[in-house]
Amino acid sequence: MDLSITAYLSNLTFIVMFLVVIFAAKWLYNLTTSYNTFEQITEHKNLALSTSIMGFVSANTIIYVSMLIGPSHGLKADVFNVGMYTLLGMGLLLVSRFINDKVLLHSFCNSNQLIEKQNMSVGLAQAASYITSGLIIGGALMGEGSFISALAFYALGQVLLIVFTKFYDIFTKFKLLTELEKNNIAAATSFSATVIAIGIILLHALAGEFVSWQSSLTLFFIDALIAFAALPLVRILIDKLLFPSINIDNAIEQEQNIAVALLEGAIAISVALVIFFAL
Numbered sequence: 001m002d003l004s005i006t007a008y009l010s011n012l013t014f015i016v017m018f019l020v021v022i023f024a025a026k027w028l029y030n031l032t033t034s035y036n037t038f039e040q041i042t043e044h045k046n047l048a049l050s051t052s053i054m055g056f057v058s059a060n061t062i063i064y065v066s067m068l069i070g071p072s073h074g075l076k077a078d079v080f081n082v083g084m085y086t087l088l089g090m091g092l093l094l095v096s097r098f099i100n101d102k103v104l105l106h107s108f109c110n111s112n113q114l115i116e117k118q119n120m121s122v123g124l125a126q127a128a129s130y131i132t133s134g135l136i137i138g139g140a141l142m143g144e145g146s147f148i149s150a151l152a153f154y155a156l157g158q159v160l161l162i163v164f165t166k167f168y169d170i171f172t173k174f175k176l177l178t179e180l181e182k183n184n185i186a187a188a189t190s191f192s193a194t195v196i197a198i199g200i201i202l203l204h205a206l207a208g209e210f211v212s213w214q215s216s217l218t219l220f221f222i223d224a225l226i227a228f229a230a231l232p233l234v235r236i237l238i239d240k241l242l243f244p245s246i247n248i249d250n251a252i253e254q255e256q257n258i259a260v261a262l263l264e265g266a267i268a269i270s271v272a273l274v275i276f277f278a279l
Contacts, residue, residue, distance in 0.1 A: 055127025193265020
């Protein structure tokens with residue numbers, strides 16, 4: 001009975017830590033922007049910004065939960081390790097935020113789209129990029145490798161995210177950034193779900209014990225190739241089998257059909273989850 005109470009109290013410690021992480025993530029987002037996020041949400045009811053922050057907070061949650069996975073080394077050591085690596089993960093997420101804004105969503109001013117135009121599509125795309133980066137960071141920090149290997153695989157994951165975004169523009173007939181700037185929520189939904197699916201597959205590649213550079217890199221690139229091949233193939237199958245009477249790209253670009261985009265995105269994430277647990 002005493003052991004159960006001790007374990008229960010230990011778990012409560014990590015729940016309290018999580019609440020601190022959530023509040024810290026929200027304040028960190030506010031401190032690293034030129035605008036007051038609290039004012040934008042409470043007074044201007046800025047849904048686009050709120051969606052972006054939701055993704056940022058969710059990404060920090062993914063990072064924190066990833067740090068809880070693994071063998072225990074005692075409560076004090078666990079609290080220190082979880083706290084230290086969560087802080088590192090939050091720092092890496094800020095780096096990813098800068099990269100995603102300047103590279104992934106480079107054709108417009110993200111702040112202007114979120115604050116002045118309250119562009120929901122940009123907010124949704126930002127949220128998805130945060131969540132995907134959170135999956136990459138969580139996977140990179142989760143393993144038993146060194147600090148150097150964690151940073152290396154984080155960098156590889158971030159590069160692949162950028163490459164896949166460019167690849168996404170190739171296998172779709174519409175220009176993603178143009179559609180986002182036009183506040184095409186269907187395009188944002190399709191992209192967001194697909195990029196999160198990529199993050200799930202990359203999490204599978206990054207998580208686990210670091211054995212050697214050769215074996216870990218091999219697994220990483222095999223999973224990356226699976227993602228690059230499977231997700232476009234799934235999209236083609238959805239187009240030809242699930243919606244044979246329409247073209248998905250036209251439905252998303254011209255009709256801005258969010259319903260089609262949601263179903264397509266749900267299937268992409270479902271396939272990624274199957275890959276994650278099956279391989």
